[in-house]
Amino acid sequence: MKPSDFKYFKANSLERALDILNSEENIKIIAGGQSLVPIMNFRLGQPDILLDINDIKDLNFVSESSSSLEIGSLLTHTNAINSNLIKLFFPIISYALKYVAHQTIRNQGTIGGSIVNADPSSEWPLLISLLNATINVRNKFKKREILVNDFFDSHFVTNIEDDEIVISVSLPKINKYCWAFEEHSSRKGDFAIVETGIILELEDNCETIKNARIAIGGVDEKIIRLEKIEKKLTGKNIYQDLSIYKKLDLFEAINPVNDNHGSVDYKNYLSDSLLKKLLKKCVYSRVISNVT
Numbered sequence: 001m002k003p004s005d006f007k008y009f010k011a012n013s014l015e016r017a018l019d020i021l022n023s024e025e026n027i028k029i030i031a032g033g034q035s036l037v038p039i040m041n042f043r044l045g046q047p048d049i050l051l052d053i054n055d056i057k058d059l060n061f062v063s064e065s066s067s068s069l070e071i072g073s074l075l076t077h078t079n080a081i082n083s084n085l086i087k088l089f090f091p092i093i094s095y096a097l098k099y100v101a102h103q104t105i106r107n108q109g110t111i112g113g114s115i116v117n118a119d120p121s122s123e124w125p126l127l128i129s130l131l132n133a134t135i136n137v138r139n140k141f142k143k144r145e146i147l148v149n150d151f152f153d154s155h156f157v158t159n160i161e162d163d164e165i166v167i168s169v170s171l172p173k174i175n176k177y178c179w180a181f182e183e184h185s186s187r188k189g190d191f192a193i194v195e196t197g198i199i200l201e202l203e204d205n206c207e208t209i210k211n212a213r214i215a216i217g218g219v220d221e222k223i224i225r226l227e228k229i230e231k232k233l234t235g236k237n238i239y240q241d242l243s244i245y246k247k248l249d250l251f252e253a254i255n256p257v258n259d260n261h262g263s264v265d266y267k268n269y270l271s272d273s274l275l276k277k278l279l280k281k282c283v284y285s286r287v288i289s290n291v292t
């Protein structure tokens, strides 16, 4: 398949890109092109104009402040995996992104493209949900900070406007925590059928859960945070109390559908077994501390 005709602009500054977005209709930003190009080839999207933002250097960075890590929207999956700052503060990101597709796709695909594409089986949407991110966007006239809870709407739909660019994603630092991530797919490199990430923030004794976060993808129209289970785990001892997890609480929160990747029963089974496995894995993982 071939895309329908389109015009192509390349912006080398953010201001220029925002001017173009403000003045044109039916225009799409292209970053890595790893989702947009297939969409256009299948004619699921037919923009009149593509705006290439790859030359905007201000969008390609990882920086640290006292309270957070900020990741520019053009950072590729490969550069995120190799970033020392990301490895130090959020090793779960470096770990989970290795599950994204194959090397050539990871070399081109970007965090901005992945989160705007909003595939509920993708790794970046799960990671930013788990890490309580803020997404920094702007149009020609103003900036907006969108909490991740308000960013994703449903399958492939977010709450950013057509004239807005994702500038960066801010991730609040966490002091003492353990983490685990895993996913199940039909073949290595395929999109996840189910993906799960856990972060257990710990009290100073490194045993009591101060705050639990669990995110699951592939089983609903967007990434789901398992709030009921998170609340039950908070205040509990990681070595003694994890059996408080009950699969009914999980099944209440997710809505998998029958499709060519599997039945509802199969996805429920996968979700439950991944979660049980990850809770155990989390307990025996290295505690990340003294990095804030």
Ligand SMILES: Cc1cc2nc3c(=O)[nH]c(=O)nc-3n(C[C@H](O)[C@H](O)[C@H](O)COP(=O)(O)OP(=O)(O)OC[C@H]3O[C@@H](n4cnc5c(N)ncnc54)[C@H](O)[C@@H]3O)c2cc1C
Residues within 6 Å of the ligand: 028, 029, 030, 031, 032, 033, 034, 035, 036, 037, 038, 073, 074, 099, 100, 101, 102, 105, 108, 109, 110, 111, 112, 113, 114, 115, 116, 117, 121, 122, 123, 124, 164, 165, 166, 167, 189, 190, 191, 192
């Ligand atoms: C065969 C294959 C397998 C894949 N497997 C996986 C997988 O297992 N897991 C996974 O997570 N992904 C997978 N992907 C998708 C891949 O990760 C993409 O890189 C990613 O989804 C999109 O990033 P991109 O930079 O290529 O965005 P693009 O394709 O360029 O753009 C995607 C969308 O985001 C918009 N956009 C891009 N940047 C911005 C911005 N800064 N501001 C506003 N809008 C923006 C575009 O307009 C478009 O709507 C796969 C892709 C392929 C082709």
